[in-house]
Amino acid sequence: MTTWIPDVGASTDPIYLAIAKAIMADVATGRLKPGDRLPPQRELARELNVSIGTVTRGYIEAARRGVTRGKSGRGTIVRDTAAERPDSRLRVGPGTELVDLGTNLPIHGEHPDLSKAFAGLAHQEGVSRLLRYQAPQEDPRYLAAGGKWIRESGLNVDPGSVVIAAGAQHAVMVTLGALTEPGDLVFADELTCPALFEVAQLLRLRVQGIVMDDVGMRPDALLAACRQRNGQALYCMPTVQNPTSAILTAERRRELAEVAREYDLLVIEDEVHRHLAPDAPQPISEIVPERGFFIAGLSKAVAPGLRVAYVAAPPFARDKLKDAVAASLVMVSPLPLELATMWIEDGTASRTADRKRAEAEARQLIAREILGSYSYRAFATAYNILLDLPQEWKAGEFANEARRRGVAIAPAAAFAVPGCQPPEAVRISLGGAENRPQLRDALKVIAKILADGAPCRCTRM
Ligand SMILES: Cc1ncc(COP(=O)(O)O)c(C=O)c1O
Structure with a gap:
């Protein structure tokens, strides 16, 4: 996409930051889509009447905030974070409001003292x-x-x-x-x-x-x-x-x-x-x-x-x-x-393992209570569930929507061996929430997305 021009006119931020924020805002609203290419820096600098350095800084800031990535020979691309494999370097950090149900986390609250x-x-x-x-x-x-x-x-x-x-x-x-x-x-x-x-x-x-x-x-x-x-x-x-x-x-x-x-x-x-x-x-x-x-x-x-x-x-x-x-x-x-x-x-290790299993079981019951009317694969004491999505959803888009509403989850494509067709499903890690109330809230977000249904643009033909 080369026609995209950020709207920075009304911003009181320094221009580089306004560019970065405009990219983020446009990704959130869907004006920029995963895989879209941002305009070449020189071209955008000319359009905005700023130096190339300012645009470069704005692009770097957007990449630092996780919405774009540079590809050699292809310029700057909007990331498809949901379709990317869970990346251990991209964990949800302090200061973000995401609940990380995308990484297979083993219930941190139950670690030994x-x-x-x-x-x-x-x-x-x-x-x-x-x-x-x-x-x-x-x-x-x-x-x-x-x-x-x-x-x-x-x-x-x-x-x-x-x-x-x-x-x-x-x-x-x-x-x-x-x-x-x-x-x-x-x-x-x-x-x-x-x-x-x-x-x-x-x-x-x-x-x-x-x-x-x-x-x-x-x-x-x-x-x-x-x-x-x-x-x-x-x-x-x-x-x-x-x-x-x-x-x-x-x-x-x-x-x-x-x-x-x-x-x-x-x-x-x-x-x-x-x-x-x-x-x-x-x-x-x-x-x-x-x-x-x-x-x-x-x-x-x-x-x-x-x-x-x-x-x-x-x-x-x-x-x-x-x-x-x-x-x-x-x-x-x-x-x-x-x-x-x-x-x-x-014996601390085995007692910890037992506690984690008991907590996983309790969390599976919460999942059953909130998502029980949907089809998913799980085991009574597992950390994760693999939720099969209703027909109208693509897993990447569903994960994007969940992320937009504050919950990170992983589309099945992240686990698919190259050449294998992944199901339209998402893995939800119940162990990722800090505690049961947070899990409950996060799963309600997922349930709400399911109840709302896919936006029209997601409907498969
Ligand atoms: C099946 C499986 N094996 C290995 C690992 C990595 O484990 P470790 O942190 O011990 O390297 C994971 C992490 O999620 C896993 O799910």
Whole structure:
């Protein structure tokens, strides 16, 4: 769109700020639409009779406020924030009024008491050792804590099989980084955790989506994909899948394991949500231990700021994974690892996970109360729901509308493996609200949008 000229005449702001504010106002009213290109800076400077520097500053300010982005060779574009993948660098910050139900947040209000833990640490003898270089991967105490956490997450392991990583995403990265080559193919659910896309992009891996049904990934579809193309790994979330909250049945797990064994796939079993369904069936890694990498994270069960996760890895891969951890960050940071270890040892970690599950259950009931007349996928103790939108809505537009009314949510496209057609659905993270009243208000906003219906321009032909 090159005909857009901002209305800055009446503004008392400095002109650069008036330009930025005009861009924001026009995005809010729909005069500027996602994907629209702003006029070249030189052209706009001429139109407004100001210097190019003033326009540049205005464009920079609009980008800083998150409504535009520069694309090399394409000028400045209005961002389609709803269709973009949730970006960890774009979290809702202080000073904004958005309620962030777009990020998979694990109910911050239920984190363990950090001051109490620090007070305990302060009295530990030799605590300054935590500031030194060290070898946590060889420390029997840290490995024992990792083993305990993995066992509490459903897989029976001994500490010798544990590799410590800086969060589940890092665990996925070091596993794939250590055991695949650029260009290799990873199979994943057709709607999957966006962390996989970031890792695959970094490692130059290809990802192929596998068709899912209500239970999760379909083994016959995985088999068909394996017959067609030579894949190296399967990435899956058997328990409370992100974003569908599906839980693979025992039979599905066995069938997927059989295909993985037949086609020699590594199985990366991301079980960060296992605490939300502790009675889920046997892990796939127990069925195919020779190829299973079971990831038990602490981010969703205890606190994401810890950046600690554990991988139970088969013998052939343990040293390779440890080398990949060392290559990527020398060592997992000892201070949070010490906290994680203390909390696993004294039971704080599992009690926190239980509290979060109970709070998630209460929040699911609130969702049921407010959105119960609409169709959505969820599990009774999951952090998220995946809301199927009525026919007249496109998910990106719905998410834009919710954002406009103060609630961030994520369209299903953010989770779709390239080449897979996402449903017109949005993931709503119930864990993102600070408390139940805030969640209730935010969900009422969503319900109101649904009740209002799509504006005419959204009606599909
Ligand atoms: C399934 C899944 N795996 C991994 C991650 C990333 O976890 P971490 O913060 O431990 O890196 C997320 C975050 O939302 C997730 O949903």
